[in-house]
Amino acid sequence: MAADSRILAVENLTVTFGGVHALNDVSFTLSARRIAAVIGPNGAGKSTLFNCITGVQRPTRGTVTCGGRSLLGQRPHQIARQGIARTFQNLALLPESTVEENVLLGRYQHTRTGMLAGMLRGPRARREEREQREYVGGILEDCGLAPLRYEEVRSLPYGVRKKVELARALVQDPKLLLLDEPMAGMDSREKAELSDLVLRYVDDHDVNVLMVEHDMNVIMGLAEEIVVLDFGRKIAHGTPGEVRNDPLVIEAYLGAEFQSTEEDAPEHELAQSTQQTRQAGE
Numbered sequence: 001m002a003a004d005s006r007i008l009a010v011e012n013l014t015v016t017f018g019g020v021h022a023l024n025d026v027s028f029t030l031s032a033r034r035i036a037a038v039i040g041p042n043g044a045g046k047s048t049l050f051n052c053i054t055g056v057q058r059p060t061r062g063t064v065t066c067g068g069r070s071l072l073g074q075r076p077h078q079i080a081r082q083g084i085a086r087t088f089q090n091l092a093l094l095p096e097s098t099v100e101e102n103v104l105l106g107r108y109q110h111t112r113t114g115m116l117a118g119m120l121r122g123p124r125a126r127r128e129e130r131e132q133r134e135y136v137g138g139i140l141e142d143c144g145l146a147p148l149r150y151e152e153v154r155s156l157p158y159g160v161r162k163k164v165e166l167a168r169a170l171v172q173d174p175k176l177l178l179l180d181e182p183m184a185g186m187d188s189r190e191k192a193e194l195s196d197l198v199l200r201y202v203d204d205h206d207v208n209v210l211m212v213e214h215d216m217n218v219i220m221g222l223a224e225e226i227v228v229l230d231f232g233r234k235i236a237h238g239t240p241g242e243v244r245n246d247p248l249v250i251e252a253y254l255g256a257e258f259q260s261t262e263e264d265a266p267e268h269e270l271a272q273s274t275q276q277t278r279q280a281g282e
């Protein structure tokens, strides 16, 4: 085992904007479990947490380490190179480029030939470009996007664009994948498809996922571990069963709807379908 195998450790993380504590002394460690979630009401600090992990936001105080290595002071592209990939709450795609072109952008840190060689299109650059397109083709296939490879992103429905953004994160071959509201704006069929895709990907790759998502059916079906934020503070961290029965979480966010009597028994259609997929893969 490596000296520090913890995939992500957040310690005393604090971010202050003027008088507002977007994050207030938040600490947690993700380790063995593969899919984790951060939940909480609007303004709880979820996006700020993602911004700190990806180097977009410098914390006022505290540390973030991945695999034992501090991420503080690193630029977003340096953090991406360490295997941390992210999707955004609001799509960050190039609408006038094709699906393939958008997803290829995710491969840039895996290319060896530089920009100049690429522009001059020497044989090495051409070979590398072919390899990258093949790699991207495989992920597009996995994501069900292969038939749309040469379509411009702006012509696609919102749910499909969310998938394109996920594909762009997956081609980075990340060890930590941060998904910021990946299911927002999707219908229940699209959510079930995307949940299955995430589960399959996690089963087939050495990757940990941390997601922010408001749909509790999705969270309860996918996450093995949940961190709950409220007004910038961590109010709970545990399994779905623990979190949904936590009085603080019920009061701040969930209400009584997700309370359960039977640990880890999914009550919802999507949770059942994703759990079945997971069991089938075991």
Ligand SMILES: Nc1ncnc2c1ncn2[C@@H]1O[C@H](COP(=O)(O)OP(=O)(O)OP(=O)(O)O)[C@@H](O)[C@H]1O
Pocket (backbone or CB within 6 Å): 017, 020, 021, 022, 040, 041, 042, 043, 044, 045, 046, 047, 048, 049, 089
């Ligand atoms: N750049 C900023 N400047 C000032 N305040 C900010 C900034 N970014 C976030 N905040 C504030 O910090 C708090 C946490 O915001 P954040 O976006 O992290 O919450 P969130 O949990 O992601 O919310 P949502 O679920 O609505 O996306 C909020 O009060 C927000 O208004």
